[in-house]
Amino acid sequence: MRTTSFKSRAFALVSTTALLATLVVAAPANAAATDPVCNGATPVQTCTGKTSDGALYEMRVPATFDGTMTIWSHGFGTNTNIPAGLLPIFPLGNPIDPRPQIAPAGDTALIKYLTDKGVAVIGSGFSTQAWNLDEAVKTNVELIGIFKAKFPTTKKVVAWGYSMGGGITQALAEQHPELLSAAGVMNPVDSWNAQSKYLVDMLWLMKTWFDPSIKLTGYAAGVAGDMQMIQDLGKYLLILQSLQAGVATGAWPTTSSASGKALQAAGIPSRSALLMIGRLSGISSTSSSFDGVTGPAGAAATAWPLAYAPALGTLENIAGVLGYALLGARDMQTKMGGISFDNSKTDYAKQLSDEDRTVYNAGLSGNTAIAGMLQTLNPLNPDAPRIKGEAAAVAKSASTMYQNTGKIKVPTVMMIGQHDPVEPAGIVQRISDLYEEDFAAEKDAAKKAAQKSGAYKAPARKLQVLWATTPKAWSKFNADGTPISITGTPGTGHTNFSTAHYKTFIDTMLSAATNGVLPWNGAQLSKVYKAKNLVIDRDTLYPWMKYYTN
Amino acid sequence: MAATALSLSVMPAQALSPRSEVGVTSTAIKLGITLPLKGSASFGYNQLPAAMKAYFDYVNANGGVNGRKISLVVKDDGYLPKQAIQNTQDLIAKDKVMAVIGALGTANNKAVASAVNLGRRGIPSLFVNTGFSGFADKKAFPTSTTILPSYIMEAKMIGKYVKDTFPGKKACLLYQDDDFGDDALVGFDKSHGNLDFAVKIAYPSLSQGVAGVPDSWVSKFKAGGCEVQIVFGVATATLYTVLAAAKAQYAPKWVLGSVGADIASINPAAAPYIIGATSMSFLPSVVDPKDEYIAQFKEINTKYNAGAKFNSWALIGMNTAFITVQALKAAGKNPTRKSLLAAFDKGASFPSAGLVPLNYSKTSNVGYNGYWFGTFNRSGDLVPNDTFTYTPYTTDSGTGDVVKSTYKRAAMPAKGLPN
Numbered sequence: 001m002r003t004t005s006f007k008s009r010a011f012a013l014v015s016t017t018a019l020l021a022t023l024v025v026a027a028p029a030n031a032a033a034t035d036p037v038c039n040g041a042t043p044v045q046t047c048t049g050k051t052s053d054g055a056l057y058e059m060r061v062p063a064t065f066d067g068t069m070t071i072w073s074h075g076f077g078t079n080t081n082i083p084a085g086l087l088p089i090f091p092l093g094n095p096i097d098p099r100p101q102i103a104p105a106g107d108t109a110l111i112k113y114l115t116d117k118g119v120a121v122i123g124s125g126f127s128t129q130a131w132n133l134d135e136a137v138k139t140n141v142e143l144i145g146i147f148k149a150k151f152p153t154t155k156k157v158v159a160w161g162y163s164m165g166g167g168i169t170q171a172l173a174e175q176h177p178e179l180l181s182a183a184g185v186m187n188p189v190d191s192w193n194a195q196s197k198y199l200v201d202m203l204w205l206m207k208t209w210f211d212p213s214i215k216l217t218g219y220a221a222g223v224a225g226d227m228q229m230i231q232d233l234g235k236y237l238l239i240l241q242s243l244q245a246g247v248a249t250g251a252w253p254t255t256s257s258a259s260g261k262a263l264q265a266a267g268i269p270s271r272s273a274l275l276m277i278g279r280l281s282g283i284s285s286t287s288s289s290f291d292g293v294t295g296p297a298g299a300a301a302t303a304w305p306l307a308y309a310p311a312l313g314t315l316e317n318i319a320g321v322l323g324y325a326l327l328g329a330r331d332m333q334t335k336m337g338g339i340s341f342d343n344s345k346t347d348y349a350k351q352l353s354d355e356d357r358t359v360y361n362a363g364l365s366g367n368t369a370i371a372g373m374l375q376t377l378n379p380l381n382p383d384a385p386r387i388k389g390e391a392a393a394v395a396k397s398a399s400t401m402y403q404n405t406g407k408i409k410v411p412t413v414m415m416i417g418q419h420d421p422v423e424p425a426g427i428v429q430r431i432s433d434l435y436e437e438d439f440a441a442e443k444d445a446a447k448k449a450a451q452k453s454g455a456y457k458a459p460a461r462k463l464q465v466l467w468a469t470t471p472k473a474w475s476k477f478n479a480d481g482t483p484i485s486i487t488g489t490p491g492t493g494h495t496n497f498s499t500a501h502y503k504t505f506i507d508t509m510l511s512a513a514t515n516g517v518l519p520w521n522g523a524q525l526s527k528v529y530k531a532k533n534l535v536i537d538r539d540t541l542y543p544w545m546k547y548y549t550n
Numbered sequence: 551m552a553a554t555a556l557s558l559s560v561m562p563a564q565a566l567s568p569r570s571e572v573g574v575t576s577t578a579i580k581l582g583i584t585l586p587l588k589g590s591a592s593f594g595y596n597q598l599p600a601a602m603k604a605y606f607d608y609v610n611a612n613g614g615v616n617g618r619k620i621s622l623v624v625k626d627d628g629y630l631p632k633q634a635i636q637n638t639q640d641l642i643a644k645d646k647v648m649a650v651i652g653a654l655g656t657a658n659n660k661a662v663a664s665a666v667n668l669g670r671r672g673i674p675s676l677f678v679n680t681g682f683s684g685f686a687d688k689k690a691f692p693t694s695t696t697i698l699p700s701y702i703m704e705a706k707m708i709g710k711y712v713k714d715t716f717p718g719k720k721a722c723l724l725y726q727d728d729d730f731g732d733d734a735l736v737g738f739d740k741s742h743g744n745l746d747f748a749v750k751i752a753y754p755s756l757s758q759g760v761a762g763v764p765d766s767w768v769s770k771f772k773a774g775g776c777e778v779q780i781v782f783g784v785a786t787a788t789l790y791t792v793l794a795a796a797k798a799q800y801a802p803k804w805v806l807g808s809v810g811a812d813i814a815s816i817n818p819a820a821a822p823y824i825i826g827a828t829s830m831s832f833l834p835s836v837v838d839p840k841d842e843y844i845a846q847f848k849e850i851n852t853k854y855n856a857g858a859k860f861n862s863w864a865l866i867g868m869n870t871a872f873i874t875v876q877a878l879k880a881a882g883k884n885p886t887r888k889s890l891l892a893a894f895d896k897g898a899s900f901p902s903a904g905l906v907p908l909n910y911s912k913t914s915n916v917g918y919n920g921y922w923f924g925t926f927n928r929s930g931d932l933v934p935n936d937t938f939t940y941t942p943y944t945t946d947s948g949t950g951d952v953v954k955s956t957y958k959r960a961a962m963p964a965k966g967l968p969n
Contacts, residue, residue: 472636
């Protein structure tokens with residue numbers, strides 16, 4: 001973990017004028033399929049080419065190729081070019097990037113780790129970015145075929161990916177289990193419906209209370225729409241900056257809506273509204289800097305983790321997901337030709353779980369404050385206008401977007417952080433829970449079959465989840481009681497895995513591919529334990545995404 | 551949603567024996583507790599584990615439970631739900647306790663039930679230390695038992711007491727604005743305790759410590775002409791309210807709910823204003839000179855609790871441990887988590903120091919269901935009257951009447967050791 005002064009991490013403001021001058025329009029992909037061109041290098045040769053949809057691909061094939069190939073699906077990429085130095089959440093810029101990726105963040109050590117084992121490592125850059133699940137599955141299917149044609153000794157194919165790529169990998173395994181020997185799914189996106197609800201709920205709630213001038217929907221086409229979205233992003237960042245400054249005093253952003261101002265006048269601190277947004281959308285209140293159990297020494301040791309830490313953890317996590325949320329929302333409106341999200345009938349009061357109402361009661365400032373906040377979200381409140389989906393876009397979304405079922409058809413290893421702000425642990429929890437039901441049914445069927453045959457053949461468990469966990473406590477405070485910002489805390493953040501985590505994950509999926517079953521022996525448990533902050537645990541429960549529970 | 555315990559294939563070999571139970575060996579039984587040992591919410595509660603251990607040590611010195619010695623693993627959660635989750639996970643996975651006993655707090659127990667999933671895993675959480683009525687839901691909390699009367703019962707009984715004792719007087723209410731207070735509001739409403747309030751103030755948890763806030767409450771109560779002041783909050787809320795009242799020369803009849811009536815934490819020396827306040831208990835007064843349970847527990851406390859003062863906390867801790875031992879005995883010669891829970895299902899009427907009955911049965915996981923009322927003396931002890939004659943009341947969490955209890959307490963087993 002790395003620590004810096006929390007005060008020095010204030011969010012920078014966005015220069016929208018500069019952004020307007022530097023926006024670049026994305027060029028549409030237009031490519032024909034090409035056979036792999038290999039350089040013949042040893043000990044690992046590199047082959048490149050393009051799939052029929054124009055996706056650039058790369059293959060690294062060791063001379064010791066043993067017939068096992070991994071195909072990587074990368075995470076969410078932007079469809080809007082954001083130049084470096086303009087947005088604090090993208091300090092190095094966030095350009096449209098079609099380059100092929102074959103491992104997490106192109107990690108050369110992990111690529112070598114695989115090729116040293118005689119495993120070929122391939123992947124593409126995909127033909128389109130952002131929410132590209134349907135396109136990416138097609139690309140991957142084609143790419144597997146291209147590889148097999150070039151390297152006919154291929155026996156085992158292992159698909160893996162994280163974030164958006166995790167969802168792509170899961171979709172590929174659901175739709176084409178015949179192509180795969182194993183799957184490795186890291187912090188996957190949920191289905192579009194669940195994922196968009198998670199992100200847009202958070203954006204809508206922030207807009208509704210803290211700055212109703214935020215557009216959020218109905219962006220114009222092209223660069224003008226990109227500009228509107230980036231202006232929104234700037235406003236969200238200003239809100240976060242204001243909330244951070246007002247954590248102690250309870251002050252609300254000056255841009256707050258009439259409803260927000262009424263809540264402020266009622267004595268409800270902005271930190272309670274911020275925490276409420278986190279609880280309603282399902283964002284973890286535990287973050288890289290805030291463990292929720294440690295307070296500054298002295299009289300506030302108990303009160304601080306109850307009243308302040310959950311709000312600050314929520315804020316830090318929202319900051320971590322904000323860019324993805326807005327880029328994703330904008331991208332989908334472009335792809336669907338309008339607004340496909342609809343919260344006109346959402347009962348937000350029902351989205352506050354009974355457990356959250358109790359556990360976070362002090363942070364939410366009590367039942368009266370909770371009721372007051374929820375009242376302002378009533379659909380009849382004209383100051384909280386709902387988002388009404390556009391029929392054509394909703395229909396297009398429903399008919400064209402693949403919704404992951406969570407069904408496990410090939411041996412699959414999953415890995416996710418306990419407090420990932422972008423893809424909450426509940427995404428994997430749901431898949432795990434659903435699989436437990438399937439597995440129980442499979443066992444029952446095996447028992448029934450045994451009654452006829454006289455021999456019981458136990459089914460093999462096809463899902464193993466590796467949970468990346470936090471330390472027990474990690475928050476730190478200056479002598480004056482102010483919190484210290486901490487980055488990289490295990491179990492928090494997005495795709496925050498150590499090399500040991502990745503290697504354990506890789507070994508697990510390769511073992512499953514080789515043996516046809518996942519490893520459950522002592523050696524596997526030992527390996528997971530030694531990776532640190534990693535556990536196989538089906539006893540801790542994480543709440544499902546709100547889409548499924550409301 | 552379905553979730554199961556870790557598959558057998560990934561469990562260590564020793565866990566596979568059908569004859570063994572987690573936390574139980576041929577010579578020992580391991581139990582665990584999580585509660586605040588440090589921090590602002592720890593006062594009094596941090597004395598419970600030592601008292602429980604003292605009673606277990608006494609039992610161990612007299613042969614244990616069917617030859618097994620009981621140990622108690624104690625973890626400090628600072629009254630923080632996230633820490634309680636971590637502690638409970640550790641108690642189960644690392645310390646490998648058979649059962650959790652006496653875990654404190656509504657929020658903590660709810661958080662643990664949800665995240666650690668004790669119910670589906672069949673892990674007993676006995677005598678949860680909260681009066682929130684929701685824990686009586688056996689479907690939602692199938693492996694939990696309560697011990698305190700619910701806050702709804704408590705409010706109903708306060709309602710009757712106030713109407714009977716102070717007829718025609720203006721009553722006012724300060725309550726915590728969460729599950730705790732929600733229960734109180736139900737207990738006082740028309741269909742339950744039916745007590746009206748001239749002034750009713752809800753305070754968000756933690757706000758009692760904010761300078762000036764308790765003064766604003768007292769100002770409203772005083773302006774409302776309150777004559778009977780009920781405080782249904784935590785001890786710090788009582789303390790700061792009483793101090794503010796003294797400053798404002800607000801002198802109602804004080805009626806303190808069970809949670810906020812820890813007069814020892816309030817320190818009568820610092821707040822003499824509270825002497826004579828009314829409160830309630832389901833256990834006998836710790837200064838009762840004739841109660842056989844008090845005498846026996848006091849003796850054990852002297853010998854096994856490192857000279858700690860015998861106060862209400864020591865009594866509660868020992869009484870809880872005393873019932874635990876009986877439940878373990880009722881669970882059979884080789885107790886398991888399942889047989890331990892079954893002991894409660896069978897409706898075992900465990901003798902205890904309580905002056906009202908325990909109500910465990912196949913359909914009820916509810917512990918005590920009543921209180922007697924008394925006043926605080928100058929040493930901060932709650933007494934029923936000069937003769938230590940108790941009038942316990944009993945009721946339910948529904949709309950049943952509050953009635954005088956006819957319960958006849960069982961005699962203390964010889965030497966305080968259950969048969």
